[in-house]
Amino acid sequence: xxxxxxxxxxxxxxxxxxxxxxxxxxxxxxxxxxxxxxxxxxxxxxxxxxxxxxxxxxxxxxxxxxxxxxxxxxxxxxxxxxxxxxxxxxxxxxxxxxxxxxxxxxxxxxxxxxxxxxxxxxxxxxxxxxxxxxxxxxxxxxxxxxxxxxxxxxxxxxxxxxxxxxxxxxxxxxxxxxxxxxxxxxxxxxxxxxxxxxxxxxxxxxxxxxxxxxxxxxxxxxxxxxxxxxxxxxxxxxxxxxxxxxxxxxxxxxxxxxxxxxxxxxxxxxxxxxxxxxxxxxxxxxxxxxx
Amino acid sequence: xxxxxxxxxxxxxxxxxxxxxxxxxxxxxxxxxxxxxxxxxxxxxxxxxxxxxxxxxxxxxxxxxxxxxxxxxxxxxxxxxxxxxxxxxxxxxxxxxxxxxxxxxxxxxxxxxxxxxxxxxxxxxxxxxxxxxxxxxxxxxxxxxxxxxxxxxxxxxxxxxxxxxxxxxxxxxxxxxxxxxxxxxxxxxxxxxxxxxxxxxxxxxxxxxxxxxxxxxxxxxxxxxxxxxxxxxxxxxxxxxxxxxxxxxxxxxxxxxxxxxxxxxxxxxxxxxxxxxxxxxxxxxxxxxxxxxxxxxxxxxxxxxxxxxxxxxxxxxxxxxxxxxxxxxxxxxxxxxxxxxxxxxxxxxxxxxxxxxxxxxxxxxxxxxxxxxxxxxxxxxxxxxxxxxxxxxxxxxxxxxxxxxxxxxxxxxxxxxxxxxxxxxxxxxxxxxxxxxxxxxxxxxxxxxxxxxxxxxxxxxxxxxxxx
Numbered sequence: 001x002x003x004x005x006x007x008x009x010x011x012x013x014x015x016x017x018x019x020x021x022x023x024x025x026x027x028x029x030x031x032x033x034x035x036x037x038x039x040x041x042x043x044x045x046x047x048x049x050x051x052x053x054x055x056x057x058x059x060x061x062x063x064x065x066x067x068x069x070x071x072x073x074x075x076x077x078x079x080x081x082x083x084x085x086x087x088x089x090x091x092x093x094x095x096x097x098x099x100x101x102x103x104x105x106x107x108x109x110x111x112x113x114x115x116x117x118x119x120x121x122x123x124x125x126x127x128x129x130x131x132x133x134x135x136x137x138x139x140x141x142x143x144x145x146x147x148x149x150x151x152x153x154x155x156x157x158x159x160x161x162x163x164x165x166x167x168x169x170x171x172x173x174x175x176x177x178x179x180x181x182x183x184x185x186x187x188x189x190x191x192x193x194x195x196x197x198x199x200x201x202x203x204x205x206x207x208x209x210x211x212x213x214x215x216x217x218x219x220x221x222x223x224x225x226x227x228x229x230x231x232x233x234x235x236x237x238x239x240x241x242x243x244x245x246x247x248x249x250x251x252x253x254x255x256x257x258x259x260x261x262x263x264x265x266x267x268x269x270x271x272x273x274x275x276x277x278x279x280x281x282x283x284x285x286x287x288x289x290x291x
Numbered sequence: 292x293x294x295x296x297x298x299x300x301x302x303x304x305x306x307x308x309x310x311x312x313x314x315x316x317x318x319x320x321x322x323x324x325x326x327x328x329x330x331x332x333x334x335x336x337x338x339x340x341x342x343x344x345x346x347x348x349x350x351x352x353x354x355x356x357x358x359x360x361x362x363x364x365x366x367x368x369x370x371x372x373x374x375x376x377x378x379x380x381x382x383x384x385x386x387x388x389x390x391x392x393x394x395x396x397x398x399x400x401x402x403x404x405x406x407x408x409x410x411x412x413x414x415x416x417x418x419x420x421x422x423x424x425x426x427x428x429x430x431x432x433x434x435x436x437x438x439x440x441x442x443x444x445x446x447x448x449x450x451x452x453x454x455x456x457x458x459x460x461x462x463x464x465x466x467x468x469x470x471x472x473x474x475x476x477x478x479x480x481x482x483x484x485x486x487x488x489x490x491x492x493x494x495x496x497x498x499x500x501x502x503x504x505x506x507x508x509x510x511x512x513x514x515x516x517x518x519x520x521x522x523x524x525x526x527x528x529x530x531x532x533x534x535x536x537x538x539x540x541x542x543x544x545x546x547x548x549x550x551x552x553x554x555x556x557x558x559x560x561x562x563x564x565x566x567x568x569x570x571x572x573x574x575x576x577x578x579x580x581x582x583x584x585x586x587x588x589x590x591x592x593x594x595x596x597x598x599x600x601x602x603x604x605x606x607x608x609x610x611x612x613x614x615x616x617x618x619x620x621x622x623x624x625x626x627x628x629x630x631x632x633x634x635x636x637x638x639x640x641x642x643x644x645x646x647x648x649x650x651x652x653x654x655x656x657x658x659x660x661x662x663x664x665x666x667x668x669x670x671x672x673x674x675x676x677x678x679x680x681x682x683x684x685x686x687x688x689x690x691x692x693x694x695x696x697x698x699x700x701x702x703x704x705x706x707x708x709x710x711x712x713x714x715x716x717x718x719x720x721x722x723x724x725x726x727x728x729x730x731x732x733x734x735x736x737x738x739x740x741x742x743x744x745x746x747x748x749x750x751x752x753x754x755x756x757x758x759x
Binding site: 001005036047053058137139140161163168170 | 650
C-alpha cells in the first residue's frame, strides 16, 4: 500500500472531524439532558416522546378539572350541611310549637325564629363560588333564590354542570336548588303558616313534610359524598397514570447521564490521542534528513 | 567515435533534466486537487551497429544513450469510474440530508415550542373554558392559545413553502454550474484532441478534465464515454451534454408548482436519474408538497371539526333562538388559519354552551375539548395529535434514512478515493528520492561530458606534438 503525506493529512482531518462530531453529539445530550434533539436522532422515540408528552398534558388537565370539581362539591357539601342544621333546628321548633300548652305569643316567637331560619336557608342557597352560584343549575350568573318572595322562589334550572375527568368520562358537580332546597323552603313555609295560624294539629301534620324534605336533602348530600369519593379515586388513578407517563417519557427522551459522560470521556480521550498522533505523523518528511 | 560519446552523454544530461523537471512539477502540485503524479518513461535510444565487412569478433551494437519516450500520468481509470458512479448517489443523499435538516428545524420537535405542545395547550384551554364557562379570563386565554396554535401552523406551512422556493434557487445555481462544467469540458476536449493529434500527452489538461468529471458526478447521473481520439462524451439519458467540443446547456423551468430541468430551448425534460439535481427535483416536486399537504390536512381538520361543533353553540350574550352559527377558526384565501376576529374582539361570543342564556353550560366546550381523542384524520383512523406525531416520525425517519445513505455512500466514495490516491497522489518522500537519483545521474552525465571533453583536448591539442 502506497501512502502519501496528503493521504495522511486527509485521514487525520477526516478522523478529527468525525471525533468532534461525535463529541458534539454527546455534549449536546449531556448539556440539554435530552437524548433526542431532532426527530432523526430516533424517529420512533420522537413519536413516543410526543405521544407521552401529550398524554401527560392531557392527564394534567384532567387533574386540574378534578381539583376544580372537588372544590365545587366540597362547597356544595358545606352549604347542604348548613341547610341541614337549620332544618334540624326548624324541626325542633315545629315540634315545640306543636305542643298544645304553648300560648299564641310563644308560637309568635317560634314563627319569628322559623322565618329567620327560612331566610338563612335561602341565603345559604344563594352561596357563590368565584362569582358562580352553586345551586342555580346552569344559570350560574342568576341568584337562584328570590328572597323578596315568601317562600323564596327558585330562579335557576335543573341542569347538571358537568366536568370532564377523563377521556369521555364526565361527572356532575352540582346539586340544583329545586331538588334539594326548594322542598326544605316549602316545608318551612308551610310550617310557618301553620304556626301563624296557631293550630297545633296542623303544625303537627307539617312534621312529615319537614322529614320528607330532610330525607331529600340527605340524599343530595349522600350523592355529593359519593361523587367526592369518585373524584378522589379518579385523582389517585390520574396521579398514578401521570407518574408512569412521566417515567416512560423520561426513559424515552432523557439522557442516561452515566452512560453519556462515560462516552464523552472516551471520545475526548480519542480526540486527544488523535491530535497527538496526528501532529507527529504529519510532521517529518525525507526532507528533514537530507542535507 | 568520441563525438558519438559526447552525444550519448548529452542525451543523458537532457533526459535526467526532464526527469528532474517532472519531479519538481510533481512536488509543486503535491496539493493540487485532482493532480495525478507524472512519470518520465526513459528508454535507450536506437543502438548503432558498427559497420564491418564481416561480423568479426568486434562488439556489435553500441548504445547511443537515452530518450524520454513519454511523460505519463499514474492513474487508474477504473477507480475514476467507480468514484463517479458512487459520487452520484452521494450528491443525491447529501442534498437530501441538508434539506431534511432544515425541514426538521421547521418542525422544531421534540420541544416545548413544537406544534404538538401547542395542540395540547389548545385542547387544555377548551377544558379550562369548560371548567369556568362564565369566566372571561379563561375565554381570553383560549383565544390566545388558539391564536398561537394557528400562527405556528401557518409559520410551519410558510417555511416549508419557502424551502420549496429555495430548492428552485439551488436548482438554478447548480444547473448553471453544470452548464459551466459542460462548457469547460467541451473546451478541454478540443485542446486535448489537438494535443494528442500532434503526438503530445496533455497530462495536466487531462487531470483538469478528470477533476471536472468528478465534480459533475455529484450533480447528475451522467454517463461518460471516452472516444478513441482522446475526447470524452457525456450523456444524460442518452442525449449528449458534451459531444467532443460541443455542449448543450440545461435550463430550469417551474410551471404549475412542478420544477423540471429541460434541455435549453426545448420542452424535453432531462433524464437526470441521480445526483443532487435529481434530489432537488424530488424535494421540490414530492417531499415538500406532501408535507405542506399534511399540515393543511391538520389545519382543515381543526377548522372543520371545531367549527362544526362551535356553530351549534351559544355565546354568553346570545339570545334564545336558533344558534348564531359562528365559526371558531377561519381559513383565509392565502390558506392561513386564524381565529374568527369577532371572537378575538369579544371572547364572550365563544360558544361554550349548547343552550342560550345558560352561563354555566359547557356542553360545547367539552365536546370540542374531546375532539383531541376523536379520530378525525386519515379517513377516520387518527386523532389530530396522532396524525401530527406520525408526520414528525415520518420526517425523522426520512431524514435518518438520508443520513445513513449519505454516511455509507461517503464511506464508499472515500474508500474509492483512497484507492485512487494510493496510485495517483504525490509522495514527497518518493519525489525527493527521485530528485536525488536524477540529480546524481545528471551530475554523472555532466562528468562524462567533461571526460569526453578531456579526451578531445588530448586529441586536438596533445596529439602529434612528439619531441616538440
